[in-house]
Amino acid sequence: MIKVLLADDQSLVRSGFRMLIDSADDMEAVGEVDNGQQAVEVVRSRPVDVVLMDVRMPVMDGTEATRRITALGGATRVLVLTTFDVDEYVYAALRNGASGFLLKDAHPDELLGAIRCVAAGEAVVAPSATRRLLDRFAERLPGVAPEEDTRLDVLTERELEVLQEVARGANNGEISQRLYMAEGTVKTHIGRLLSKLGARDRVHLVLIAHDCGVR
Missing domain, CATH: 3.40.50.2300 (Response regulator)
Known part of the structure; x- marks a missing residue:
């Protein structure tokens, strides 16, 4: 309950x-x-x-x-x-x-x-x-300027594409369609993003992406 x-x-x-x-x-x-x-x-x-x-x-x-x-x-x-x-x-x-x-x-x-x-x-x-x-x-976000932020350097090209979709508010089904991958694969990529970026959840991923200048 x-x-x-x-x-x-x-x-x-x-x-x-x-x-x-x-x-x-x-x-x-x-x-x-x-x-x-x-x-x-x-x-x-x-x-x-x-x-x-x-x-x-x-x-x-x-x-x-x-x-x-x-x-x-x-x-x-x-x-x-x-x-x-x-x-x-x-x-x-x-x-x-x-x-x-x-x-x-x-x-x-x-x-x-x-x-x-x-x-x-x-x-x-x-x-x-x-x-x-x-x-x-966006203009009120504290922290490192996007051009100085290196947190995304650990991501693969595909992981960065998934992060961009997450930052736009897309759900797993939408990401699957836009990037032509299975939903299970999308979940795997998001799991890796959470781990690599030290994010607590999907919302935190969106905030990190925006901090780093992802659009």
């Missing part, structure tokens, strides 16, 4: 998510909080598999809460929910360890599927917004 914590300062939103989650046979809502600080405290005190995290909350926003939850080093994953598909808070949450983001108006089945993916250790990013999100905040 996937244990889900709801973190949102709007009680009606939390109630809607709770009803949806409790309607699924494989997950349950184990708590509701209205700010990030409470979310961190709950994760510290009891088992939580996935936190559905709003980004704009009082006391402590979702970005800082995500950083603190990730720093705990446990198995809890964070899925950011936002009203806007391009939001600097969302980008900051991704950099702070969130396993992905989804729009609040996503279809119920899409949200449940995202929770399952995140609980299984995968990453979820709203595909339609991936490029806009990264392009919007």
Whole structure:
């Protein structure tokens, strides 16, 4: 059973998510909080598999809460929910360890599927917004300039092609079609990318790719 914590300062939103989650046979809502600080405290005190995290909350926003939850080093994953598909808070949450983001108006089945993916250790990013999100905040990325970054030197030409598709928000099926390779081969390449680049998940791969100037 996937244990889900709801973190949102709007009680009606939390109630809607709770009803949806409790309607699924494989997950349950184990708590509701209205700010990030409470979310961190709950994760510290009891088992939580996935936190559905709003980004704009009082006391402590979702970005800082995500950083603190990730720093705990446990198995809890964070899925950011936002009203806007391009939001600097969302980008900051991704950099702070969130396993992905989804729009609040996503279809119920899409949200449940995202929770399952995140609980299984995968990453979820709203595909339609991936490029806009990264392009919007590219100038705010700290770190090494693309021309000075050598992290991608360890990649083969084929791995770099796969990374480029991942950076564009393509899923495994789309990469398979575009690069004319089996989905199993795509998964193998992504596994190698994660290992070679020291990335924690697919979202982290996207961020590393953008840091290195991959378009």
